Each structure stands twice: as structure tokens, then as C-alpha cells.
Amino acid sequence: MDWTAIALSLRLAALVSLILLVLGPPIAYWLTFSPRRWKFLVEAVVALPLVLPPTVLGFYMLVAFGTRSPLGRAWEGWTGHPLAFTFEALVIASIFYSLPFSVQPMASSFSQVDRTLLEASATLGAGRTRTFFRVVLPLSIDGIVAAAVLTFAHTLGEFGVVLMVGGNLPGITRTVSIAIYDQVQALNFSAAHQTALFLLAISFAALAIVYALTRKAWGVSPAS
Amino acid sequence: MTLSVRVNTQLSPQFQLELAFDVEPGVTIVFGESGSGKTTLLRSVAGLIRPAEGRIAVGDRVLFDRRAGIDVKPSDRRVGFVFQQLALFPHLTAEDNIAYGLSGLSQAERRTRTVAVAESFRIGRLLGRRPSEISGGERQRVALARALVTRPDVLLLDEPLSALDQATQSHILADLRSWNESQQIPVLYVTHSQREVFALGERVLVLRNGSIAADGTPQQVMEAPAHAGLAQLAGFENLLDAVVMSRRPDAGVMVTRLGGTTVDLETPLSSARTGEAVRVAIRAGDILLATDRPQGLSARNIIKGTLAGLCQEGAFVKATVAIGVPIEVHLTPLSRDELRLQTGQALWLVIKTHSCHPVSAV
Numbered sequence: 001m002d003w004t005a006i007a008l009s010l011r012l013a014a015l016v017s018l019i020l021l022v023l024g025p026p027i028a029y030w031l032t033f034s035p036r037r038w039k040f041l042v043e044a045v046v047a048l049p050l051v052l053p054p055t056v057l058g059f060y061m062l063v064a065f066g067t068r069s070p071l072g073r074a075w076e077g078w079t080g081h082p083l084a085f086t087f088e089a090l091v092i093a094s095i096f097y098s099l100p101f102s103v104q105p106m107a108s109s110f111s112q113v114d115r116t117l118l119e120a121s122a123t124l125g126a127g128r129t130r131t132f133f134r135v136v137l138p139l140s141i142d143g144i145v146a147a148a149v150l151t152f153a154h155t156l157g158e159f160g161v162v163l164m165v166g167g168n169l170p171g172i173t174r175t176v177s178i179a180i181y182d183q184v185q186a187l188n189f190s191a192a193h194q195t196a197l198f199l200l201a202i203s204f205a206a207l208a209i210v211y212a213l214t215r216k217a218w219g220v221s222p223a224s
Numbered sequence: 225m226t227l228s229v230r231v232n233t234q235l236s237p238q239f240q241l242e243l244a245f246d247v248e249p250g251v252t253i254v255f256g257e258s259g260s261g262k263t264t265l266l267r268s269v270a271g272l273i274r275p276a277e278g279r280i281a282v283g284d285r286v287l288f289d290r291r292a293g294i295d296v297k298p299s300d301r302r303v304g305f306v307f308q309q310l311a312l313f314p315h316l317t318a319e320d321n322i323a324y325g326l327s328g329l330s331q332a333e334r335r336t337r338t339v340a341v342a343e344s345f346r347i348g349r350l351l352g353r354r355p356s357e358i359s360g361g362e363r364q365r366v367a368l369a370r371a372l373v374t375r376p377d378v379l380l381l382d383e384p385l386s387a388l389d390q391a392t393q394s395h396i397l398a399d400l401r402s403w404n405e406s407q408q409i410p411v412l413y414v415t416h417s418q419r420e421v422f423a424l425g426e427r428v429l430v431l432r433n434g435s436i437a438a439d440g441t442p443q444q445v446m447e448a449p450a451h452a453g454l455a456q457l458a459g460f461e462n463l464l465d466a467v468v469m470s471r472r473p474d475a476g477v478m479v480t481r482l483g484g485t486t487v488d489l490e491t492p493l494s495s496a497r498t499g500e501a502v503r504v505a506i507r508a509g510d511i512l513l514a515t516d517r518p519q520g521l522s523a524r525n526i527i528k529g530t531l532a533g534l535c536q537e538g539a540f541v542k543a544t545v546a547i548g549v550p551i552e553v554h555l556t557p558l559s560r561d562e563l564r565l566q567t568g569q570a571l572w573l574v575i576k577t578h579s580c581h582p583v584s585a586v
Contacts, residue, residue: 119272120311122298124325124374134324138315 001194004171005179012087012175013155016094017148020102023095024147028106029132047100054097058164061093065165085167090175093165094155101150109143110136146210153206157199225249227378227410231268231278241265241275241434249408251401253421253442256431262414263308265431266380269412270305271298282377282410304376306384310367312355318342318366319351325374341373345399361392368400372407379411385420397424418459460505460581461552464489468496477524477577480504485548490524491580505581508554512574513543515563525575531567534560545571 031043049057065083066072075083083089113136121131137144159177166173168182176199183192230244241261254262267273269280271287274295280288287296287303312321319338326334342348345365350358355366364384371379385393401424404411413424421428421442428445430438438445465483472478476493480502489504496502518526529547536542541560543553551573565571 114309114311116307116309116311117313119270119298120305120307120313121324122272123270123301123303123305124370125299125302125327126324127297127299130327135313 001191001198002174002176002179002183005174005176006195006198008087008171008174009156009176012090012094013152015091016098016155017102017152019091019095020098020151021144021148024099024102024106025132025137025144027099028103028110029136031103031107032110046103049097050100054158054160055164057097058093058161061089061096061161061165065089065092084165085169085173087166087172090162090166090173093161094158097158097161098151098154101154102147105143105147105150106140109140109146113139142213145213149206149209153203156202225283225377225409227269227412228279228281229265229269231265231275231280233264233268233273233275233277235264235434239434241268243431243434243436245429245436245439247410247412247427249410250426251404251411251413251424253425253428254412254414254431255416255421255428255445256437257416260431261434262431263382264434266305266382266412266414269378270303270380271296271301272305285377302374302377304371304374304379306367306371306379306381308382308384308386310355310363310384312363312367312370314355317352317354318347318358321355321366322351322370322373324370337373341369344403345369361388361396364388364392364396365399368396372403375407377409379409381411381413383414383416386415386417393420400424459507461508461554462504462506462511463583464504464506464549464551466502466504466582468498468500468502471498478582480582482547482549487527487547489527489575489580490577491582492578494582496582496584502582502584505583506551506575506579508542508552509540510575510579511551511553513545513553513555513559513563513565514572514574515569517572518574521574522576523574524577525573525580527573527575529571529573531565531569531571534565534567545573547573 027042027046031039031046062084063069064071065075067076067082072083075088083092117135117139118131121135126134156175157177158175159181162173162175163178166175168174168178174182176195180192180195180199183189183195226246226248228246232240232242234240239259239261241264243261243265254265256262264273268275268278269287275288275290277290278288279286279290282302286292286294287301288294313324316324319342322342323334323338326337329337338351339348342351345368347358347362347365347369350362350366355363358366364387367384368381385396388396397420413420415421425442428438428440428442429436430445466480466489467483469479469481469488471493473493477490478493478496480489480491481487482489482504491504494502512523517528527547529545529551531543532546532550533544534541536557539556540554541557543555543560543565545551545553553573
């Protein structure tokens with residue numbers, strides 16, 4: 001088994017999950033509670049990676065990371081090396097690629113919080129931030145955990161985007177799925193079997209956790 | 225401190241809320257059927273909806289003034305709100321629910337105030353439990369304690385006791401009344417239960433179709449409703465069209481003839497003139513039934529009729545007696561059995577003059 005690739009994938013998936021645990025809730029909160037009419041546009045943008053071929057997303061990411069784009073130039077000026085084909089490029093691309101897997105479970109559980117609880121919180125003197133941390137977030141823990149687990153599993157298994165923006169550099173950008181692809185290309189089926197089985201086991205465990213958690217945690221609904 | 229409310233807002237093409245009133249400290253009941261605007265009124269005062277026009281103030285603190293562009297956030301209004309569904313936080317214990325609004329205080333002071341209010345609402349021993357682990361009445365007490373511990377300037381209660389049995393309701397009402405005697409803030413208490421009106425209110429505002437239909441003490445408003453619509457609302461099952469035949473101001477009574485019949489009914493005197501149309505409101509529980517013509521009674525209205533229908537509704541029996549118009553009478557199942565009532569049999573209705581309430585026909 002390609003332990004270097006497995007370690008790299010685990011590191012990438014953990015990092016992306018952590019970052020989206022911070023970036024996801026504000027986006028999900030805005031999508032759930034904003035009265036803006038045009039928020040459907042943002043919803044569509046967030047959901048795009050669900051339907052877009054990974055190569056398309058990867059292609060645009062590669063263009064954005066290139067030395068001719070403002071982002072690529074800024075990065076190079078700041079760090080001294082180009083962004084494309086680095087681990088950092090994988091992280092940034094994966095954040096966009098896994099955004100819907102993080103935001104949608106969060107938004108769905110935020111929207112299930114009884115609005116009367118938010119009004120009660122307001123009449124008790126709590127502003128929006130306090131209401132979010134004391135009421136919305138604790139009542140959406142299952143959605144937050146589901147988001148983190150799904151992001152982790154999704155990032156672990158990505159292929160197309162990684163190949164486009166990261167290439168295939170051992171120890172830097174070669175993830176598990178690319179390692180499997182290489183093993184199959186080299187007709188090394190027993191190694192491919194082992195790595196694939198490992199990915200299958202982790203994906204199954206992740207989904208089992210999500211489904212176990214989405215059972216309601218509180219015996220009584222707020223209304224009763 | 226006086227709560228002053230002027231609101232005018234169009235909520236739908238059919239429904240406009242237009243109210244103007246001031247309430248002093250003490251409990252004011254807001255009474256009306258569903259859809260009359262009660263909850264909308266409370267939500268406007270709490271800042272949960274924004275009226276199109278108006279001004280809401282507590283003492284000299286303006287909470288909302290459309291023209292001056294003032295709209296204080298709900299979290300800064302110091303208006304306590306007990307929701308119909310209570311809206312207790314399910315993930316917090318009773319203690320954390322009550323202390324939720326005390327975030328600015330030290331931990332010691334929060335604890336002291338939480339325990340004090342919990343004791344006065346008799347829930348001190350439940351502080352460690354979650355809402356799902358206590359009874360409906362106890363949840364109600366936690367919700368009241370949570371709203372009151374912040375010492376709001378105004379308290380709004382939206383049918384807070386509607387889901388409880390009568391004994392639990394009475395205990396909580398008593399605790400709320402004694403609490404209010406020491407605090408003296410304006411309390412708006414929304415209900416559609418007549419019992420709560422009499423148990424708690426010093427003043428009743430009756431809302432109908434988004435405006436104030438009556439305003440007075442519970443006795444004034446509920447016992448002698450001025451409008452036919454109000455009578456129906458206040459639980460008068462019989463609302464009969466009639467014409468004033470003669471008036472006897474010296475005796476304080478008048479005689480009315482029920483529409484489409486030759487039945488005369490003596491009622492207390494109203495401002496209606498002879499020949500004018502009125503409606504007479506009679507509670508079904510205020511009418512006696514007799515199988516033979518009764519003798520030697522003080523009641524002035526003894527009317528012969530025919531039993532047209534009988535049906536049991538829970539603890540009472542609803543009898544319909546035809547006297548030219550159908551009259552609804554309530555009696556107990558035991559009375560029905562002892563009188564051996566049969567549909568079609570002749571009966572006498574006995575109605576005291578003062579059980580007949582003339583109300584204006586419009």
C-alpha cells in the first residue's frame with residue numbers, strides 16, 4: 001500500500017474539514033436566515049461542485065492559480081514559489097470542491113431550528129451572535145458533525161480536481177485515488193485492491209457515522 | 225410606567241390591524257377569537273414584526289416610531305414575552321433557560337436571581353432538569369420565570385396557559401398575580417378563555433377584525449356585551465332577533481317579541497326605543513327546563529316549547545327546544561335521565577329577566 005499517499009490524503013482531508021468547519025457556518029447561516037431575494041444565486045454557486053465535472057472546476061482553479069492570474073501572482077510574491085502543483089493548491093481547490101458537502105448539511109440543520117426559539121432569545125436580550133452560539137449551533141450539532149464527516153470523506157476520495165491542480169508528485173500532491181489510478185495503470189492489481197479497500201472502509205465508516213448522528217438527539221421538540 | 229400603543233398595519237388585503245390604547249401597570253387582558261389580531265399586537269410591541277405606521281412607547285422610552293425612524297431591536301426593548309409554544313431551549317436545563325437573559329451579570333448574581341425567581345414560581349427543585357424532563361405546567365412556570373427574571377418593563381403573554389388543566393392554570397395565575405403586585409409593570413395577557421378573563425384581568429380589551437371592539441372591566445365587557453358579535457364571542461349560545469314591544473323605565477325592564485313568533489320576553493331595560501330591533505343574548509346554561517308548567521317562581525319568562533333535539537357533548541347535554549325559534553339549553557346527563565326527556569315532548573323554559581341581555585343588533 002502507498003502509505004505516503006494515504007498520509008497525504010488524510011492530512012488534506014483533515015485540513016479541509018477543519019477549515020470548512022470555520023468557513024461553513026457563516027455561509028450556511030446567511031443562506032438560511034438572510035431575507036435577500038438574490039440569495040438563490042449564492043445557493044447555486046455553493047452547489048455548483050455537485051454537478052460540475054471535476055475537470056472543469058480543476059481547470060478554472062488551475063487558471064486562477066497560474067502565474068498570469070492576480071491570485072497566482074500574489075501568492076508567488078508572498079511565498080516565493082508558484083501556487084499550482086503544490087499541497088496548498090490542493091487545499092484551496094478542495095475547499096471549493098467540498099463546499100456544498102459542508103454548507104448544505106449545516107444549512108439544513110439550521111433551518112430546522114424552531115424560529116420561535118430565535119425570537120425568544122432576542123426578547124431575552126441576546127443579539128444575533130449570542131443567539132447563534134447559544135441556540136442555533138448547539139441545536140445543529142448533528143448537522144455540523146455530518147458536514148465535517150462528509151467533507152472529510154469527499155476530500156479523501158477526490159480525483160479529477162486534484163489531478164488538474166496538483167498533478168502527481170509523490171509526497172506533495174499524489175493522493176490515494178491518484179495512487180490507485182497509478183497502480184492500475186502499472187497493472188499492479190493487488191496493491192490497487194488494498195488501497196481501494198482502505199478507501200471503501202473509510203467512506204463506509206463516515207456515512208455510517210452521519211446516518212447514526214442524524215437521528216434526533218432531543219426527546220422533545222421545542223414546541224411541546 | 226404606561227405602555228402606549230398606536231399601530232396601523234395592513235397584514236393582508238383582508239386584514240388591517242388598527243389599534244390605539246394606553247395601559248397602566250397591572251394585567252390587561254386582550255381577548256378575541258383567532259385571527260382578531262391579538263398575537264400580531266404582541267409581536268409588534270416586542271419588535272418581532274414592524275408595523276407600517278404607528279408609535280409604541282413605555283413611559284418616555286420610545287420603542288418604535290415610524291415617523292421619527294425609531295425601531296429598537298427586540299433584544300434592546302426590555303419587553304418580556306411568554307410564547308404560546310413557550311419556546312424553552314430544549315438543550316438547556318431549567319436553570320440555564322431562566323438565566324439566559326441575565327448574561328450581563330456576574331455568575332453569583334445570576335445564580336441568586338435565578339434561584340429567587342424559581343422559588344417564587346415553585347420550580348426550585350427542577351432547576352437541573354431539561355424541558356423534556358418536566359411536566360407541561362412546570363414548563364409553563366419555567367417560561368414565566370425566564371421572562372420575568374430579566375425585570376422587563378413590559379410583559380407580554382400569548383395564551384400561556386391554554387394547554388393546561390384548570391387546577392394548574394389557577395395555581396399559576398395566582399402566582400403570576402402575586403408577582404405582579406410587587407413589580408407593577410404593564411402586562412398584556414392574550415387569551416380566548418373567559419375564565420382567565422375573570423381570574424386575572426383588571427381591564428379587558430376585546431379585539432375584533434384588527435380593532436378594539438370593547439374596553440372595560442371584565443364584568444362590564446363580558447356580562448353585558450354591547451355588540452351582538454361580542455356576545456357570541458363571550459359565550460352566549462343564544463342570540464335572538466327581537467323587537468322592543470314596550471318599555472317600563474320605572475321597573476327597569478322592557479318586553480321584547482322574538483322575531484317570527486308571538487313569544488314575549490322580559491329583559492332588562494336598554495337604550496333601544498319601542499319598535500326598535502334588538503338582539504337578546506342568553507347563555508344556554510342560564511335556562512331551566514321543566515316538564516310541567518312551573519308555579520310560584522320569581523322568574524318572569526316561562527315559555528312553552530317542544531323538545532326538538534338532544535345530544536351529549538362531553539360533560540353536558542345540549543337540548544334544542546323549539547318555541548318558534550330554536551333555543552339551546554345546557555343540562556347535565558343526570559337531569560336528562562331524571563326528567564326522561566324524549567324528542568317531541570312539551571317543555572317549559574324558565575329564564576330570569578336578568579339572564580336576558582339585550583344587545584344592539586348591528
